Amino acid sequence: MGPGPSDVSPRVLEALSRPTIGHLDPEFIGLMDEIKTLLHYAFKTNNELTIPVSAPGSAGMEACFVNLVSPGDKVIVCQNGVFGGRMKENVERCGGVAIMVEDSWGSPVDADKVKAAFSNNTDVKILAFVHAETSTGVESDAATLCRLAAENNALSIVDTVTSVAGIDVDVDGWGADAVYSGTQKCLSCVPGISPVTFSARAVEVISNRQHKVQSWFLDMQLVMGYWGGNTKRAYHHTAPVNAMYALHESLIMLKEEGLENSWARHQLNHRALVSGLEAMGLSMVVDAAHRLPQLNLVSIPEGADDAAVRGALLSQYSLEIGAGLGALAGNSWRIGLMGHASNQKNVLLCLSALDNVLTAQGAKIVSGVAVAAALAEYG
Amino acid sequence: MGPGPSDVSPRVLEALSRPTIGHLDPEFIGLMDEIKTLLHYAFKTNNELTIPVSAPGSAGMEACFVNLVSPGDKVIVCQNGVFGGRMKENVERCGGVAIMVEDSWGSPVDADKVKAAFSNNTDVKILAFVHAETSTGVESDAATLCRLAAENNALSIVDTVTSVAGIDVDVDGWGADAVYSGTQKCLSCVPGISPVTFSARAVEVISNRQHKVQSWFLDMQLVMGYWGGNTKRAYHHTAPVNAMYALHESLIMLKEEGLENSWARHQLNHRALVSGLEAMGLSMVVDAAHRLPQLNLVSIPEGADDAAVRGALLSQYSLEIGAGLGALAGNSWRIGLMGHASNQKNVLLCLSALDNVLTAQGAKIVSGVAVAAALAEYG
Structure with a gap:
């Protein structure tokens, strides 16, 4: 991801x-x-x-x-x-x-x-x-x-x-x-x-x-x-x-699948991820009007160490998320929901893993609510 | 090949x-x-x-x-x-x-x-x-x-x-x-x-x-x-x-395998292929001193149609050999014996297939002797 x-x-x-x-x-x-x-x-x-x-x-x-x-x-x-x-x-x-x-x-x-x-x-x-x-x-x-x-x-x-x-x-x-x-x-x-x-x-x-x-x-x-x-x-x-x-x-x-269905799938999983992240208290970097559903920039919350969180996700969950680049390095993560990987399972895995890793690090987030918020989007 | x-x-x-x-x-x-x-x-x-x-x-x-x-x-x-x-x-x-x-x-x-x-x-x-x-x-x-x-x-x-x-x-x-x-x-x-x-x-x-x-x-x-x-x-x-x-x-x-063993294998299969081709009456284009064992240029014999022979090898034997290029187009073939494909089975398959296809086309070759000549090299 x-x-x-x-x-x-x-x-x-x-x-x-x-x-x-x-x-x-x-x-x-x-x-x-x-x-x-x-x-x-x-x-x-x-x-x-x-x-x-x-x-x-x-x-x-x-x-x-x-x-x-x-x-x-x-x-x-x-x-x-x-x-x-x-x-x-x-x-x-x-x-x-x-x-x-x-x-x-x-x-x-x-x-x-x-x-x-x-x-x-x-x-x-x-x-x-x-x-x-x-x-x-x-x-x-x-x-x-x-x-x-x-x-x-x-x-x-x-x-x-x-x-x-x-x-x-x-x-x-x-x-x-x-x-x-x-x-x-x-x-x-x-x-x-x-x-x-x-x-x-x-x-x-x-x-x-x-x-x-x-x-x-x-x-x-x-x-x-x-x-x-x-x-x-x-x-x-x-x-x-x-x-x-x-x-x-x-x-x-x-x-x-069809192009339109592929776009719709990317949108749906994006909405679910964003709902989960926002429920957790994290904020998105890009204005809603210009967000890419396949690549989600999220601000790194207070109390979280950029590299340590990404390292823990990779070693404990085999889950890769991207570092920010340039002006966004160190203060944001890039979470991909691309193609085959844009699916409900990945959205929920990512939210659960982030919740656990951030909580373990003592970062300032609302724990235990992200998955439910995401599931609400899937209806 | x-x-x-x-x-x-x-x-x-x-x-x-x-x-x-x-x-x-x-x-x-x-x-x-x-x-x-x-x-x-x-x-x-x-x-x-x-x-x-x-x-x-x-x-x-x-x-x-x-x-x-x-x-x-x-x-x-x-x-x-x-x-x-x-x-x-x-x-x-x-x-x-x-x-x-x-x-x-x-x-x-x-x-x-x-x-x-x-x-x-x-x-x-x-x-x-x-x-x-x-x-x-x-x-x-x-x-x-x-x-x-x-x-x-x-x-x-x-x-x-x-x-x-x-x-x-x-x-x-x-x-x-x-x-x-x-x-x-x-x-x-x-x-x-x-x-x-x-x-x-x-x-x-x-x-x-x-x-x-x-x-x-x-x-x-x-x-x-x-x-x-x-x-x-x-x-x-x-x-x-x-x-x-x-x-x-x-x-x-x-x-x-080891580099030296790989070179020796390429040499052996090359010698066997050349023996077979020469027994068939075909001649090699390049002087023996400068031949690549992995890529063998052979003259197209009298009575054989370049494209028809390559087409028959491909359709009947699933065997690809290369056309000549530039000054060598139309008068020679390029037979590869490279890497994994440089092996006795391929040498014998190629010689048998060429023998059959060229004979069927009425090309001027000596039929039925190539495989034995090649096998002699393997000892």
Whole structure:
């Protein structure tokens, strides 16, 4: 129940351990095609260039930036947590100019500040922001931000690592241009793969590049030779075949449950957890309007030692919760309810364990009431 | 029995499917430390910076180049197959200048040409070459080439994707500076991870860089914050936890067998395969002195259709062999005997299947003698 990787279901682990076949085997090519179709569903997009990058989410982020940013390009980067800072690094390492729009950690991206940044800068090529900040548990308004980008003739790059399958990610509805995600959050697949999708407009920009993409491994024009179209697949790199089995299975499970049902499940378990935590006297860090149901930031109560509590949860209950990051380090915990791990059993386990560990430490909480409060939400 | 991924042993698949834990879990940190120690053994090195990159071999290659090549640097790149060409791409995408030393596909790198390239160019920073060319089945003399680099005050970058565990890879003995490998060849692990090792001299060059590494994901100074030393591990990216379980298990299996025994096994099965193929009347493409035991290039005999034979082997025998690449496409096959898949049963299956399929196609071969010739090698 940390910020990811989340628990992986036995079905996905079983798929993962199927015998490895060749990355150009006709059977594997068929599986690749199915993965693309299933990713269209997960991302709510018809974008042709929708594939899993063969590396973790941070490589998916880099794939978006290296393919779209050319030297000298201006990019508005919204930072309200760890991952906006990483986007800035990416822009600068591509030779681009990052125009920062900063909001405090724990708050969403302020669209008015973004509007002002567009007004104050000409020829902005890209707006980049994080939909669901894993470091703070905050959702930003992706629809509004993508619309602002489009109105200003800019492309949008959106981080949906933690959002896909947990809350609504509507790539085509938003009109987003380059979107990357991760497998190890609400998809409950093993870490190591990053699904990405590029709009037709983004593909056109990539096709018209004057400089070669600085990364050979992440060059989408080359990757497409392996993943793309109906033509013969050309060898680019050796795909992580087994991880693709796992991704395929996790996407099938998402399709079986249905996106809307998955979101509703994440909401329900989130409400129950919050009720329990608040009954215990703990307070949530993020305003209710912007909370991610899959990642819950809670203030560390008076009298509790951050590391000692997390250590006790792990050693006594085999339960991982995450530390706060940056401005939130030492004063908050991050409790994940992602994918397969977003379930009633985990909510109750976490509340019971926290209650016991905090009480044992003499922290200032109301003991013995959290589970009942959570159960009331399940009705 | 293609050019990789090779068959993965049940032990490694079992390890792969263990429950996913956090990438900062103390148990996982312990496993990371064991992986580093085991990689020291596999690479025959004491280099402190010895870790698995969380992405396929082509990302491992890129990690070596982006960390060591700065804009304007001169790099001698030896090309005698596909992967030398990829190295050239990497140098140029880093803003470096590639000085090409070319040898024909199927031949090893000619050290005299490399010597001449050093004589004809001043201030060469790096010599890059492929130890075991997966596209041609050729071994080049890594010890001599690394010595040439050192004599000319240049660093060496060596591709050992296909060589580690199949033939002697002696990183410290060679004095190599940056070496990358893959998991899906003679380690018989799942594809998707690339072990790399950097000498103290290479680390010094990285530490003194004036430009940031263009890839955030592959920046070794950042990666070391997660994988390195005895200090607290800092989050960089989410490691592919399950793939690391698998790599750990495959390295333990290598240690149990012993490097020398693994090389001897690859040699024995190679000799048996070659005896069988030659008895059948087929001829090997590469001179005996430079053949890789783990990847066998054989000429396609008169009367055989390349794709039809490979298709029949796959559909009738579930047996994959690889097509030739580049100059060798259409006139040769690549038969892998890598790691777990380098065994007597596979040698005999491959020879029987080829005999049957080629005979059925009316190809010009000597039928019915291959298996006996192979068995003679096993004594």
